[in-house]
Every structure is written in C-alpha cells, then in structure tokens.
Amino acid sequence: MSGGDAFFVDSNLLLYSVDPVDSEKRLRAIAWLEALWMAGAGRLSWQVLHEFYWNAVKKMRLEPAKAREIVEDISQWRPVDISLGLVERAWYWVDAAQLSYWDALILAAAQRSGARYLLSEDFQNTRRYQDTLVLNPFEQAPAEFGF
Numbered sequence: 001m002s003g004g005d006a007f008f009v010d011s012n013l014l015l016y017s018v019d020p021v022d023s024e025k026r027l028r029a030i031a032w033l034e035a036l037w038m039a040g041a042g043r044l045s046w047q048v049l050h051e052f053y054w055n056a057v058k059k060m061r062l063e064p065a066k067a068r069e070i071v072e073d074i075s076q077w078r079p080v081d082i083s084l085g086l087v088e089r090a091w092y093w094v095d096a097a098q099l100s101y102w103d104a105l106i107l108a109a110a111q112r113s114g115a116r117y118l119l120s121e122d123f124q125n126t127r128r129y130q131d132t133l134v135l136n137p138f139e140q141a142p143a144e145f146g147f
Helices: 011-016 023-039 046-058 064-077 084-097 101-112
Strands: 007-009 117-119 132-135
Touching: 007 011, 007 023, 007 101, 011 023, 011 046, 046 064, 046 101, 084 101, 101 117, 101 132
Parallel strands: 007 117, 117 132
Antiparallel strands: none
C-alpha cells in the first residue's frame, strides 16, 4: 500500500463487524476496520452511516446506544456529505454503469473522498470505475495491502 491509498467502506463491512451470526465475516470485517483505523486510511459517507445504524438496530438487533456509539466513533473519518454534485455524479454512474441509484451514490462518495479502493461485497469484485477499484473485503485481506 502506498502512503496515500484510502479505502472507502460500504455499510456491509460495518454491519458484519457487529454480526452476531456470521463469525467468519465478523472477524474479517473487524480486521479490516482495525487496519484502516491504524493506518488512517478509512473513508465513508453519511449514507453508509445511516444504512449501518438502521440495519444494525432493525436487522441485527444491536442496541441503539451501541449503534450510536459506533456511528459517533467512526464519524471521526469525516464522512462525505451529500450534495447536488454528489447526486449528479451518482446519476452519471447509474447511466454509465447501470448501477442502482444507492450503489451509484456509494461509488460517487468513494470517489469524492479520494479513495483508491471501495470495500464492498455489493459490487463486482475487482471491477474498476475510473480510478476506483472495488474489492470484496471478504475475498481480500488487509495484509495484501501492506497493513
């Protein structure tokens, strides 16, 4: 990993880090998040934090106070704000790559954050969108990137 590489984290990585059922994915998600914290290489958006909070509380039955604590902690990564420019970039990806609007918004935020990599299992692994490479965090390990 070069010093400036940043990794944009999709909500599924955050969700698996608190998953009470899938221990293998939970451990991999935690390893990624810890590596990104240590390297200062993590990026995300408010959309990701909204999705995490809602799904952690509603689907994973995480206590709201714990979910809120995680959101407050990880917001130190300075999430990308929603703006008309971000929405327009998402529309571009909807049209150019036939992504769903919500996935296109994630990709647009990853690019806005300057992330070289987008960590998500919701996109095609190793697909490149201009300068952003999608990686499935459950198929690659942080050590492969020098963490």
